[in-house]
Amino acid sequence: MIKGNFIDNLPKVYGIYTGGFLAFIIIMSIAEQMGMTAKTIGICFVAFTVAIYAIIGYLSRTAQADAYYVAGRQVPTVFNGMATAADWMSGASFVAMAGGIYFKGYGYMALLVGWTGGYVLVASLLAPYLRKFGCYTVPDFIGTRYGGNLSRFMAVVVLTVASFTYVTAQINATGTIASVALDIPFQYAVYVGLISILLCSMLGGMRGVTWTQVAQYIVLIIAYLLPVFWISNKMGAGFFPHFMLADEVSRIAELEAQFGFVKNSAENLKEVPKGLAGITKAHSAVNATPWAFISLALAMMMGTASLPHVMMRYFTTPSVKAARKSVGWSLFFIFLLYSSAPMLATLSKLSLIDPSLPTGIIGKSIAEVQSIDWYQNWNQANLMFVSDFNGNGTLELNEFFMGGKAVVLATPEIAGLPYVISGLVAAGGMAAAMSTADGLILAIANAISHDVYYKIIDPKAETAKRLVVARVLLVVIGFAGATIAALEIQGILGSVIWAFDFAMSGLFFPLVLGVWWKRANKEGAIAGMFLGLVSGAAYLVWVRTGGSGFLGITQLTFGIFGSAVSLVAMVVVSLMTQAPNAATQKMVDEVRVPAGKSILGKQH
Amino acid sequence: MSKQEQHWEKSKGLLIMTLAIWFVFSIGIFLFGAEMNEVTGPFGYPLTYWFTCQGSLGIFVILIFWFANRQEKIDEEFGFSERGDD
Numbered sequence: 001m002i003k004g005n006f007i008d009n010l011p012k013v014y015g016i017y018t019g020g021f022l023a024f025i026i027i028m029s030i031a032e033q034m035g036m037t038a039k040t041i042g043i044c045f046v047a048f049t050v051a052i053y054a055i056i057g058y059l060s061r062t063a064q065a066d067a068y069y070v071a072g073r074q075v076p077t078v079f080n081g082m083a084t085a086a087d088w089m090s091g092a093s094f095v096a097m098a099g100g101i102y103f104k105g106y107g108y109m110a111l112l113v114g115w116t117g118g119y120v121l122v123a124s125l126l127a128p129y130l131r132k133f134g135c136y137t138v139p140d141f142i143g144t145r146y147g148g149n150l151s152r153f154m155a156v157v158v159l160t161v162a163s164f165t166y167v168t169a170q171i172n173a174t175g176t177i178a179s180v181a182l183d184i185p186f187q188y189a190v191y192v193g194l195i196s197i198l199l200c201s202m203l204g205g206m207r208g209v210t211w212t213q214v215a216q217y218i219v220l221i222i223a224y225l226l227p228v229f230w231i232s233n234k235m236g237a238g239f240f241p242h243f244m245l246a247d248e249v250s251r252i253a254e255l256e257a258q259f260g261f262v263k264n265s266a267e268n269l270k271e272v273p274k275g276l277a278g279i280t281k282a283h284s285a286v287n288a289t290p291w292a293f294i295s296l297a298l299a300m301m302m303g304t305a306s307l308p309h310v311m312m313r314y315f316t317t318p319s320v321k322a323a324r325k326s327v328g329w330s331l332f333f334i335f336l337l338y339s340s341a342p343m344l345a346t347l348s349k350l351s352l353i354d355p356s357l358p359t360g361i362i363g364k365s366i367a368e369v370q371s372i373d374w375y376q377n378w379n380q381a382n383l384m385f386v387s388d389f390n391g392n393g394t395l396e397l398n399e400f401f402m403g404g405k406a407v408v409l410a411t412p413e414i415a416g417l418p419y420v421i422s423g424l425v426a427a428g429g430m431a432a433a434m435s436t437a438d439g440l441i442l443a444i445a446n447a448i449s450h451d452v453y454y455k456i457i458d459p460k461a462e463t464a465k466r467l468v469v470a471r472v473l474l475v476v477i478g479f480a481g482a483t484i485a486a487l488e489i490q491g492i493l494g495s496v497i498w499a500f501d502f503a504m505s506g507l508f509f510p511l512v513l514g515v516w517w518k519r520a521n522k523e524g525a526i527a528g529m530f531l532g533l534v535s536g537a538a539y540l541v542w543v544r545t546g547g548s549g550f551l552g553i554t555q556l557t558f559g560i561f562g563s564a565v566s567l568v569a570m571v572v573v574s575l576m577t578q579a580p581n582a583a584t585q586k587m588v589d590e591v592r593v594p595a596g597k598s599i600l601g602k603q604h
Numbered sequence: 605m606s607k608q609e610q611h612w613e614k615s616k617g618l619l620i621m622t623l624a625i626w627f628v629f630s631i632g633i634f635l636f637g638a639e640m641n642e643v644t645g646p647f648g649y650p651l652t653y654w655f656t657c658q659g660s661l662g663i664f665v666i667l668i669f670w671f672a673n674r675q676e677k678i679d680e681e682f683g684f685s686e687r688g689d690d
Contacts, residue, residue, distance in 0.1 A: 106637070106652070106653070109653075109656035110634075110656075112657070113634075113656055113660050116661045116664050116665075117626060117629070117664055119664060120622065120630075120667055120668060121626070123668045123671060123672065124619050124623065124626075124668075124671055128675075242647075242658065243647045244647070246647055246648030246649050247648070249649055284641075284649070284650050285641065286637040286638040286641045286652055290634055290635045290637060293637060294631050294634050294635070297630055297631065298630075301630060321672075321679075321685065324668075324671070324672040324675060324676075325669070327668055327672075328672055331664060332665050335665050338661055339662070342656075342657040343657075592608075592611075592612055592615070593608065593611060593679070593682075593684040594684055594685055594686050
């Protein structure tokens with residue numbers, strides 16, 4: 001059926017895979033009709049997809065350094081775009097984004113703008129030049145461009161801090177989904193998630209991760225779009241929701257005006273289970289100051305351009321030209337999901353609050369709402385809550401509370417879609433969290449194995465030994481992440497945003513100036529990374545411990561302060577010390593043209 | 605000016621243009637978010653709301669492809685593009 005080179009057959013391979021997955025969904029829905037229980041369907045979806053990823057991971061095993069670190073640099077643009085999109089869209093994007101929009105409206109939308117606008121910076125400032133450089137990891141670029149082990153090591157430190165903050169949230173998300181779908185306690189489910197993650201990356205490194213991420217993208221995008229379109233059609237809101245929900249958006253505004261946002265007393269709010277929130281902000285009106293919006297968007301954009309697990313995806317393309325195009329494809333595939341999240345939030349909110357819809361619960365009697373099946377299910381799962389604060393027996397807008405995750409997880413059930421969709425959504429969330437976790441764990445393990453072990457500790461190590469070290473680190477870092485995730489200390493979204501701020505504090509300017517400012521030197525880069533990371537972290541601690549902050553920079557945007565310090569430190573120290581030598585300057589010149597050999601050889 | 609310097613000058617020009625467009629749609633328009641939201645935008649959504657849901661996001665996608673094509677042209681003009689196709 002498939003002849004010749006694997007790369008040439010990619011469209012066919014993934015075409016068959018997509019068809020197979022759709023067939024699986026149909027089989028499951030037939031099984032549901034025939035009486036298969038919801039629980040079994042959930043298990044089938046998660047087990048089936050994870051098994052496929054594991055098979056892909058096994059088939060991609062490799063013993064070569066360039067295949068392990070950069071997938072042999074032969075990933076075509078469109079497929080690298082899909083892999084990057086899966087790498088990028090985390091459990092948070094998949095499960096929590098629509099919920100964030102649902103509850104916070106405009107103020108939260110800054111994240112959508114930030115998480116997409118950052119790719120313009122990636123494409124224009126960094127990705128093609130780092131691809132030309134020919135590095136295996138991001139610290140590899142810093143270490144070679146600026147020279148010296150200390151700069152390399154500092155880059156590894158920043159990378160590890162940022163990526164590790166991020167990865168615990170992802171392992172946490174795989175654990176949450178595995179525990180719901182497989183019905184096992186969270187403490188064990190975290191390790192089930194971890195093993196699934198390691199199955200994809202252990203044997204094949206970047207090559208394995210690349211081909212599983214493409215497969216995961218296909219699952220997650222189907223799992224996100226299918227329910228959105230289905231719900232929209234079922235509600236009669238329009239067959240193509242993205243272009244047709246204007247009436248629904250204005251209807252929500254009308255209802256908001258009619259109900260009003262009644263503020264609950266602190267005493268009443270004590271009754272509400274932790275993590276649940278009510279609708280307190282306008283859906284489509286501008287509810288944040290320009291600076292609050294712009295600072296958050298800016299922090300996310302600069303963070304995007306500094307996160308190593310994204311950047312390293314562009315090391316896998318065959319050429320510089322392909323790296324640039326590939327960024328465009330990545331953003332296109334991300335756009336498909338991100339532009340759907342606000343639509344899902346709109347549909348979800350309207351279906352719950354509009355009294356004229358059969359699913360609307362506001363205005364019904366409390367007793368009636370409490371007797372609805374789906375309310376009971378999600379109340380039990382600790383994602384929904386109602387209480388009659390004013391004692392009039394009727395549910396008001398301010399008396400209804402929901403968890404952010406429920407927007408994605410519960411809306412299909414509320415809208416009356418078959419359970420097969422809920423199973424599909426679980427598989428999609430799992431795919432999203434796994435693919436990001438894989439990218440992150442690999443970024444950390446590769447940086448430590450390549451930059452610390454091979455480049456600093458034992459430069460004579462043989463390939464086989466290097467790859468053993470890389471794999472051991474992968475497992476160690478994975479387990480460390482899972483152990484912290486099992487402690488459940490942070491929420492999913494908070495730690496994701498911190499990761500962006502850490503990355504931009506320490507890495508944005510050292511990376512960008514490395515290409516765009518020839519005069520930048522080693523001392524400047526070290527000062528920039530060190531002071532940027534430390535000042536950013538200090539600001540976070542200060543604000544978290546009751547500090548007032550300044551210039552409206554919050555704990556979510558502390559990277560703006562960190563990166564400003566990093567820029568000043570880097571420029572001042574660079575100018576105070578000697579200019580880089582002629583060889584380094586020539587290297588920068590070569591990085592700036594796509595033609596010719598890469599700076600670092602194919603095997604290094 | 606050497607060929608390489610000219611190539612870099614042109615690349616810098618393209619970068620500035622790209623970042624200017626990026627700035628307008630990621631930061632500039634949101635300075636006037638409240639005022640703009642009074643206007644009805646594409647498909648009938650409030651304008652600022654539309655930009656945050658689709659507009660800015662879509663413009664970024666187009667901007668990157670546009671940038672990639674322009675940069676390729678610049679590279680070709682100076683004979684700096686890579687051999688081989690992909």
